[in-house]
Amino acid sequence: MENQEIRNAGLKVTGPRVKILEILESAGEKHLSAEDVYRLLLDNGAEIGLATVYRVLTQFEAAGLVERHHFEGGSSVYELNKGEHHDHIVCVICGKVVEFVDQTIEKRQRQIATQKGFELADHSLTLYGRCTDPDCSLGKKD
């Protein structure tokens, strides 16, 4: 039961938190902004304030339940942390996001960090390109 995940994070299992987690789960590989989550909550009939969405997402991030990404364009987006690290390719036309992992790159990153005198803690790699989706350029968002 996912409520346990919330409890494990040291947080009370409240309505807003459960619903936000559900929204994120149902989003699958999509990446939602705080505003997106808020809209979806309202669409589902939940009466949750935007401030709470921000607070909960921040807490979930601190607890390692979700990851926050910055991509191009004003706002941050969130996705459920499914355990396996991955990077992203974002289509600059339609916004589609595809995830990937590449051990060659991961390994080189560690080598570079060490070589430059850093103890690697984290990294952010995002590729930007034009995808070949038929729907692309119709303005469809991931």
Added chain:
Amino acid sequence: MENQEIRNAGLKVTGPRVKILEILESAGEKHLSAEDVYRLLLDNGAEIGLATVYRVLTQFEAAGLVERHHFEGGSSVYELNKGEHHDHIVCVICGKVVEFVDQTIEKRQRQIATQKGFELADHSLTLYGRCTDPDCSLGKKD
């Protein structure tokens, strides 16, 4: 003469633009936020509005004269585009930034994009870690 670069960008050679370019040149490998540039201009006795700094930086970016990066933490930072592409390692403690290029990673990125059905246009790679600088943790900013 650098004024030519401004002219080549299709922009008039005005006082503010020349001074902002000078600030960026003297910053070397440092990464400045719009606010940083604004402060430095005032320190140098220039009377330039913050709005102009934002407008000019945006125009310079569109012209390929500067690059904008998003790193962690609210604001964007800018650096002069010296022609050679590079990525960054940022110290999460003191904020120091080191640039690097790695052909192995560059090459893998192209392969991954192709394989995922994207035409690679750009990418953003930032490593985060703790540096071994003696000054680190004194809060020195790059």
Added chain:
DNA sequence: ATGTATGCAAAACATTTGCACCTGG
């Protein structure tokens, strides 16, 4: 002269916070 640029103040956003009121355990 004349189309651009600039400065200033106001607007627009994304995100955070203060505070009185609720609620889960």
Added chain:
DNA sequence: CCAGGTGCAAATGTTTTGCATACAT
């Protein structure tokens, strides 16, 4: 019951814009 959670509105910080004035060519 009571610490912690929530909603709302107001505050923040960053970046953008409207508009009247000033400037480069």
